[in-house]
Amino acid sequence: MAYKQDTICVQAGYEPKNGEPRVVPIVQSTTFAYETSQGMGDLFDLKADGFFYSRLANPTVACVEKKINELEGGVGAMLCASGQSATMSAICNIVHAGQHVVCSSAVYGGTFNLLYVTLKQLGIDSTFVSPDCTEEELEAAFKPETRLVFGESVSNPSLNVLDFEKFVGAAHRHGVPCAVDNTFPTPINCRPFEYGVDIVTHSTTKYMDGHACVLGGVVVDSGNFDWMANADKFPMLTTPDESYHGLVYAKAFGKAAYITKARVHLMRDMGMMMSPNSAFLLNLGLETLALRMERHNSNALALAGALRENKNVAWVNYPALSGDKEYEKCMKYMNGKPCGVISFGVKGGRAAAEKFMGALKLARIVTHVADARTCVLHPASSTHRQMDDEQLINCGIRPEMVRFSCGIENIEDIKRDVFDALATL
Numbered sequence: 049m050a051y052k053q054d055t056i057c058v059q060a061g062y063e064p065k066n067g068e069p070r071v072v073p074i075v076q077s078t079t080f081a082y083e084t085s086q087g088m089g090d091l092f093d094l095k096a097d098g099f100f101y102s103r104l105a106n107p108t109v110a111c112v113e114k115k116i117n118e119l120e121g122g123v124g125a126m127l128c129a130s131g132q133s134a135t136m137s138a139i140c141n142i143v144h145a146g147q148h149v150v151c152s153s154a155v156y157g158g159t160f161n162l163l164y165v166t167l168k169q170l171g172i173d174s175t176f177v178s179p180d181c182t183e184e185e186l187e188a189a190f191k192p193e194t195r196l197v198f199g200e201s202v203s204n205p206s207l208n209v210l211d212f213e214k215f216v217g218a219a220h221r222h223g224v225p226c227a228v229d230n231t232f233p234t235p236i237n238c239r240p241f242e243y244g245v246d247i248v249t250h251s252t253t254k255y256m257d258g259h260a261c262v263l264g265g266v267v268v269d270s271g272n273f274d275w276m277a278n279a280d281k282f283p284m285l286t287t288p289d290e291s292y293h294g295l296v297y298a299k300a301f302g303k304a305a306y307i308t309k310a311r312v313h314l315m316r317d318m319g320m321m322m323s324p325n326s327a328f329l330l331n332l333g334l335e336t337l338a339l340r341m342e343r344h345n346s347n348a349l350a351l352a353g354a355l356r357e358n359k360n361v362a363w364v365n366y367p368a369l370s371g372d373k374e375y376e377k378c379m380k381y382m383n384g385k386p387c388g389v390i391s392f393g394v395k396g397g398r399a400a401a402e403k404f405m406g407a408l409k410l411a412r413i414v415t416h417v418a419d420a421r422t423c424v425l426h427p428a429s430s431t432h433r434q435m436d437d438e439q440l441i442n443c444g445i446r447p448e449m450v451r452f453s454c455g456i457e458n459i460e461d462i463k464r465d466v467f468d469a470l471a472t473l
């Protein structure tokens with residue numbers, strides 16, 4: 049079946065048989081019953097497909113995994129309890145102690161901390177490269193131990209659009225996969241696998257849920273990376289796993305080797321599974337994802353254009369705005385539709401930004417982005433509060449910067465709220 053994205057959002061992942069519930073049921077059970085021990089033993093040996101324990105797989109969760117996998121166009125997906133645990137799984141599935149990751153410096157703060165602090169403590173080293181680096185600078189970041197290249201399709205909060213060609217090209221020249229966090233565009237705006245990306249991750253907490261109700265993350269496998277051709281680099285996929293009687297993932301599961309190992313190895317041992325209740329709520333969000341993204345995109349573009357004309361606004365960043373430094377990549381990779389998040393600077397620095405924020409009525413101040421309700425954050429006085437102005441500027445965040453997440457309300461109401469607040473300055 050080759051349905052379009054908006055149809056997949058509504059329909060994919062679950063097909064009731066005669067007399068079964070029309071809506072994905074919440075299978076609130078940790079365990080599943082079998083008639084013989086042999087029947088269950090075959091599941092443990094990965095010889096048969098089926099559910100036996102909800103830490104590895106659950107029918108409700110599986111339906112939603114199937115839907116997201118179809119949206120991204122992959123061979124398999126694994127839902128996790130949060131975006132952080134999805135990122136962690138995507139990396140640790142193929143990178144071990146003594147090995148190395150090349151990562152764009154324009155990534156979510158949680159991803160930076162995971163690599164720079166926690167995975168470093170576990171022996172995984174990282175080199176961060178500017179998203180605007182030259183091919184030579186990117187090349188110089190690789191080491192013999194490099195096993196993965198990581199970036200964000202549209203970065204949170206800096207709104208850089210990843211140069212897929214540059215990052216994927218470098219990864220593949222070095223015989224390693226490229227993984228991309230596609231949280232901000234979602235597969236409605238951008239499908240990274242079409243540009244050669246091998247693995248996609250999401251914080252489903254953002255647009256996919258879209259209602260700020262449920263934490264979650266997902267890893268999706270394109271199935272395109274040839275592990276066997278780079279067997280010496282990835283022995284965990286190409287040599288026997290003793291914990292499954294010597295099974296070799298790349299031989300037993302072919303194109304789905306990476307995502308199968310992520311589940312039967314990492315999820316088995318670490319257990320950061322999404323709960324059936326969370327998957328049910330996430331699925332409700334996904335049903336309207338395509339509709340909502342359309343409105344997020346058009347609201348953000350309209351607001352960004354209007355902000356540019358306002359005398360109290362110093363600058364506006366939105367990749368879909370002509371003249372924005374990310375504009376060409378945004379047209380090339382996402383048809384001019386990045387996400388609903390924009391950032392802008394209020395004239396008058398930190399104090400003016402704080403005054404502006406305090407005057408907003410519809411847009412609420414929250415540590416969140418990318419949901420149906422318009423929300424706003426002043427990084428300098430919240431997420432990056434411990435830094436002085438000079439330190440802020442060094443990490444690409446200006447003291448007057450406002451991160452504004454356009455919801456799906458009527459654009460006239462959003463504009464009035466923003467321009468009334470700007471008028472108080």
Ligand SMILES: *Cc1c(COP(=O)(O)O)cnc(C)c1O
Nearest residue numbers: 130131132156204231251253264
């Ligand atoms: C929020 C976010 C994450 C982390 O996801 P959680 O669901 O909060 O754990 C990862 N990447 C991006 C781009 C995000 O915006």
